[in-house]
Structure formats: structure tokens, C-alpha cells
Amino acid sequence: MIKTIIIDDEPLARTIIKDYLSKHEDFTIVQECNDGFEGVKAIQQHQPELIFLDIQMPKINGFEMLELIEQPPGVIFTTAFDEYAIKAFDTLAIDYLLKPFSKDRFDKALQKWKDQRHSIEQISKTESLIDSNSKQPEENLRVVVKTGTKIRIIPVNDIIYFEADDDYVKIHTPEGSYLKKKTMQHFENVLHPSQFVRVHRSYIVSVPQITKIESNDKENHVVVLKNNTRIPLSKTGYPKLKSILGL
Amino acid sequence: MAQRFTYRKLVKSYILWWLFWIAAQIYVLHNLGLALNSSIADSLVSNIFLALIGLVLYNVMRFYQPEKENTFYLHIWVILITAFCSISVNWLLSKVCVADTYYTKFIEQAFPFRFAYNFLMLAFISLMIWMIFYFKNEQENAQRKSDTEKLAREAELTSLRQQLQPHFLFNSLNSISALAGSQPEEARKMIQLLSDFLRGTLRKDDQQNISLKEEIEHLRLYLEIEKVRFGHRLNTNIEIDEKCLEMKLPSLLLQPVVENAIKFGLYDTTEAITISIRTTSIANELIIKVENPYDAETSRPVNGTGFGLSSVERRLFLLFSRNDLLQTEANKNIFITTIKIPQS
Numbered sequence: 001m002i003k004t005i006i007i008d009d010e011p012l013a014r015t016i017i018k019d020y021l022s023k024h025e026d027f028t029i030v031q032e033c034n035d036g037f038e039g040v041k042a043i044q045q046h047q048p049e050l051i052f053l054d055i056q057m058p059k060i061n062g063f064e065m066l067e068l069i070e071q072p073p074g075v076i077f078t079t080a081f082d083e084y085a086i087k088a089f090d091t092l093a094i095d096y097l098l099k100p101f102s103k104d105r106f107d108k109a110l111q112k113w114k115d116q117r118h119s120i121e122q123i124s125k126t127e128s129l130i131d132s133n134s135k136q137p138e139e140n141l142r143v144v145v146k147t148g149t150k151i152r153i154i155p156v157n158d159i160i161y162f163e164a165d166d167d168y169v170k171i172h173t174p175e176g177s178y179l180k181k182k183t184m185q186h187f188e189n190v191l192h193p194s195q196f197v198r199v200h201r202s203y204i205v206s207v208p209q210i211t212k213i214e215s216n217d218k219e220n221h222v223v224v225l226k227n228n229t230r231i232p233l234s235k236t237g238y239p240k241l242k243s244i245l246g247l
Numbered sequence: 248m249a250q251r252f253t254y255r256k257l258v259k260s261y262i263l264w265w266l267f268w269i270a271a272q273i274y275v276l277h278n279l280g281l282a283l284n285s286s287i288a289d290s291l292v293s294n295i296f297l298a299l300i301g302l303v304l305y306n307v308m309r310f311y312q313p314e315k316e317n318t319f320y321l322h323i324w325v326i327l328i329t330a331f332c333s334i335s336v337n338w339l340l341s342k343v344c345v346a347d348t349y350y351t352k353f354i355e356q357a358f359p360f361r362f363a364y365n366f367l368m369l370a371f372i373s374l375m376i377w378m379i380f381y382f383k384n385e386q387e388n389a390q391r392k393s394d395t396e397k398l399a400r401e402a403e404l405t406s407l408r409q410q411l412q413p414h415f416l417f418n419s420l421n422s423i424s425a426l427a428g429s430q431p432e433e434a435r436k437m438i439q440l441l442s443d444f445l446r447g448t449l450r451k452d453d454q455q456n457i458s459l460k461e462e463i464e465h466l467r468l469y470l471e472i473e474k475v476r477f478g479h480r481l482n483t484n485i486e487i488d489e490k491c492l493e494m495k496l497p498s499l500l501l502q503p504v505v506e507n508a509i510k511f512g513l514y515d516t517t518e519a520i521t522i523s524i525r526t527t528s529i530a531n532e533l534i535i536k537v538e539n540p541y542d543a544e545t546s547r548p549v550n551g552t553g554f555g556l557s558s559v560e561r562r563l564f565l566l567f568s569r570n571d572l573l574q575t576e577a578n579k580n581i582f583i584t585t586i587k588i589p590q591s
Contacts, residue, residue: 011478016425058517080417099421
């Protein structure tokens with residue numbers, strides 16, 4: 001039996017997937033979830049092979065939910081209308097179902113997943129989809145992190161600075177710091193370049209948080225933040241910061 | 248394109264105009280046998296006087312422009328001013344140039360000519376001033392007209408986009424598809440709701456006012472559909488003051504507000520939510536309050552109006568030329584949108 005989970009905030013949208021899936025005897029639905037939070041928990045608990053995932057959902061959207069999962073299972077997206085998402089799918093050829101979808105179309109998506117489920121290619125496709133989606137401009141830009149079982153949504157304006165930490169990035173906010181498994185390069189690409197500057201190989205600072213730039217000697221400069229944190233500036237970071245501040 | 252009048256150009260040509268006439272008058276008077284200094288004095292005094300009166304006329308007409316039907320009074324005014332001007336200039340000159348007896352005699356004889364000259368001058372100037380303001384007005388009117396048309400077109404486009412609401416439409420169709428398998432009766436009901444709702448959006452003319460009763464009926468359809476979609480997560484609470492039912496408001500004004508409330512209510516929290524709509528009337532205004540829960544931590548309303556309500560605000564401004572008709576407040580975890588509609 002292939003374990004699956006349905007994650008969609010509309011009960012009737014889940015019903016239709018249940019309906020269509022009931023004709024396939026090799027699949028079983030282990031849980032239905034109303035939102036991304038439940039989704040993360042259920043995936044950890046049941047370790048399904050395949051999930052049906054809606055994109056527009058309460059609190060965190062489908063992409064943000066996937067970011068929180070260490071090893072995402074196979075995903076078939078279901079969505080009504082989402083320009084950005086559809087563009088992202090089309091470039092990566094991961095399967096998606098546009099609501100309302102027919103039984104035939106659903107069966108095709110399942111078959112496609114079965115055909116390529118063991119290929120490594122698919123996993124990397126999902127990962128690059130998540131990456132490409134997070135580049136999309138959003139009205140409320142935010143970062144979603146998971147600490148233990150808790151999920152936090154951090155508005156980017158609350159972030160003081162990012163610090164590289166092995167395979168993780170440490171996100172510092174007034175409430176504390178959080179780890180996220182991403183690269184510094186990722187955040188440098190995603191964040192607005194006039195608000196966040198990569199001042200050092202290991203640091204990205206929020207420009208509004210800067211109070212002053214000090215120099216230890218001719219070569220070494222330090223930027224001082226509102227909470228008195230001192231962050232070193234690299235040889236390339238110093239001129240970059242100066243030009244953004246208009247100095 | 249009508250010619251543009253710039254203030255600078257206007258002042259320059261006005262000065263040149265008078266310099267020309269001053270020179271011409273000196274030349275003519277001197278040729279008629281008057282002493283040069285008397286000619287200069289006469290020309291300067293009379294023309295500068297006229298120029299000043301021209302300025303006064305310009306400033307008067309800046310604030311008051313006679314209607315086309317009232318131009319008759321304008322002529323009378325010009326004649327009166329001419330008479331006043333001619334007499335005072337004559338009086339002034341006879342005081343200044345007492346020494347020149349030939350001249351004092353001359354100005355008495357020349358009075359009718361001076362009167363005619365002044366009259367023509369002033370009539371011409373007031374005509375010019377009138378034309379300047381006339382064209383300026385035309386220009387402004389044309390500009391205003393094209394601005395209004397542009398805004399109307401934009402409003403039409405946005406409302407079209409809002410009416411289509413692809414996300415809402417496709418999700419509703421998906422719900423129907425789901426119901427069709429297990430509960431065909433419910434599916435039929437949903438199709439009915441959706442059809443009535445769509446018909447309502449298509450039929451309504453944006454420019455027309457409708458009664459609150461009609462608008463609320465339309466909203467109820469919308470909310471019914473959303474309830475089918477979101478099941479027990481969505482509750483609504485509509486309280487309408489009886490006396491408001493027949494009050495008027497622009498059609499489809501409330502729908503984007505309620506849509507917004509649902510969007511932020513349903514997508515910003517994971518619990519069941521209640522959207523409430525309450526209407527009252529104070530003085531001669533219909534007051535509508537829409538409330539929805541939201542999460543203050545993750546989505547803060549951006550500057551004042553916040554949450555995509557700007558199109559509603561703009562529409563209210565276009566219709567009533569007032570900026571204070573849409574107000575929002577965030578109260579703990581409740582977001583309240585208040586709309587006032589003045590009744591005519």
C-alpha cells in the first residue's frame with residue numbers, strides 16, 4: 001500500500017481526491033489535513049510516499065510548508081489559479097492538477113508519479129521548485145521556520161541579521177534566533193537587496209538596523225546594529241554597504 | 248492642442264504692447280504740433296493709467312468671469328471705466344502741464360478722441376482677458392474630462408477583474424464537482440447559488456446606486472457559496488437595521504470589502520472564524536461595519552487603509568469627493584472596516 005496525505009483547506013476539495021483515489025486500490029489515505037501546520041505534523045508522523053497539496057492555504061502556503069520538511073515526499077499540487085505557481089510548475093514539469101480536474105487527468109498524474117517515483121531527479125525537481133517559488137515577489141515577505149514542533153512565521157522587517165552556521169542559517173530577531181536549513185546564497189537572492197546586504201561571507205544585515213560603521217584600523221571595519229551587535233565587514237562587503245547607504 | 252498661455256509670456260507681451268502704444272502716441276502728438284515733453288507726459292500718463300486698469304480688469308476676471316449671456320454688462324462696465332479713465336487722465340494732465348497753454352487747450356478739444364481711444368483699448372484688453380480665461384477654462388475642462396474618463400476606464404477594468412475572481416470561480420466549480428458525486432442535490436443548490444451570484448454581478452451597472460437590501464442579498468449569495476467551500480470554518484453574522492434597508496449605496500461596493508475580510512479571516516488563521524456585517528444610520532449617512540479576525544503577529548495592516556481596500560477607497564472618492572468615507576481599525580485580533588455612504 002502506498003501511503004498518501006491530502007492537504008487542502010476546503011473539505012469538498014479533499015472529498016474529490018478521496019473519491020478519485022478510492023478507485024486505486026494500491027493507495028491509502030492515512031490523513032487529511034486542513035492546513036500546512038497539520039500537514040507538517042502528519043508528514044513527520046506517517047512518512048507518506050505521496051501528498052496532494054493545495055497552494056493557497058491558511059497561514060502558510062503549500063510551498064512554505066514544503067520548506068519545513070527535511071525530505072519532502074512526492075508531491076502532486078492541486079490549485080485553482082495561481083499564476084506564479086503554474087509558471088514554476090511548467091518550467092520544472094512536476095505534475096499539478098488545476099481545479100476542477102477530471103478523473104482521467106487525476107489518473108494520469110498518479111501514473112506519472114508512479115513512473116518516476118524512484119528517480120532522484122524528482123526530488124531535486126521539488127527542491128528547485130520550492131527555491132524558484134520563494135523568489136516570487138510577495139506582498140508580505142516572510143520567512144517560515146520550525147523550532148521543534150512549533151512553526152514560526154517571521155516577517156522580514158523583524159529580522160536583524162542572518163548568520164551562517166554550518167549547513168544552516170541562523171536568523172536573528174528581537175525575540176530570539178532561529179535556524180533554517182538554507183544557504184546564505186539563497187537568502188541573498190530572495191531578500192530585497194536594498195533592505196538586506198551581504199556584508200561578509202557569513203553575515204547578511206538588515207540595513208534599517210544599522211546605527212554606525214566603525215573602523216578598527218585601516219583595513220578592518222565593523223558595523224554596529226541597534227542592539228549593539230558588532231558585525232565584521234569583509235573587503236567586498238564594506239564598499240557594497242557604503243554604496244547602498246549612499247556614502 | 249490649444250495654445251498654452253504662460254504667465255511669463257503674457258507679462259512680456261503686455262509690456263511690449265504698451266511700449267508700442269506709448270511710442271506711437273508720442274509720435275502722433277508730437278506731429279500734431281505739441282511740445283515733445285508734453286507729448287511724452289500725455290502719452291505716458293494716459294497709457295500707464297490704461298495699463299493699470301488692464302491689470303485690475305485681469306485680476307477681477309480671474310475670480311469672476313461673466314457668463315456669455317452677461318457680456319452686455321461687461322460692455323457697460325468698459326464704457327464706465329473708459330469715461331472714468333478719460334476724465335481723470337484729462338484732469339491729471341491739465342494739472343501737470345499748466346505751463347503749456349497750447350496743450351491745455353488741446354486736451355479739452357481732444358477729449359472725444361481720447362475717449363474713443365481709451366474705449367477701444369479697454370474693450371480690446373477686456374476681450375483679450377476674457378479669451379485668455381476662456382481658453383484656460385477649456386483646457387482645464389478638457390484635462391479634467393480626460394482624467395475622469397481615464398479613471399472610469401481603470402475602475403471598470405478593476406471591477407471586471409474583481410467580478411471574474413478566477414480563484415473563487417474555479418474553487419466553487421471544484422466544490423460542485425465534488426458534490427456531484429456524493430450529494431447531487433447539494434451540487435444542484437450550489438450551481439443555483441453560483442448562477443444567481445454571477446448573474447447579479449453581470450447585471451449590475453457600476454454607475455448606479457442600489458438599495459442596501461439588494462446589495463445584502465447579493466452578499467448573502469456570495470457568503471453562502473463560501474460557506475459551502477469552507478464548511479464549518481466560516482460563520483457569518485449579518486445585522487441590518489430595518490431603517491437602512493432602503494438606503495442607497497453604489498452597487499457592488501461591499502463585495503470587495505467582504506472578500507477581503509474573508510481572505511484575511513480564513514487565510515490568516517486556522518480556526519473557525521466569524522465575519523460580521525452590521526449596518527446603522529447616523530444623521531444622513533448609511534454606516535456599514537465589516538469585521539474579521541486576523542493575526543496581528545504575521546500580517547500587519549500597511550499604512551492606514553491596509554489590506555487591498557484602496558480600490559474601494561478610490562471609488563468612494565470618485566463618487567463623493569471625500570476621503571473620510573472608508574476607515575479601518577485593528578483592534579487586538581479583529582480588523583474592522585467602516586464605510587460611510589452619504590445619502591442624497
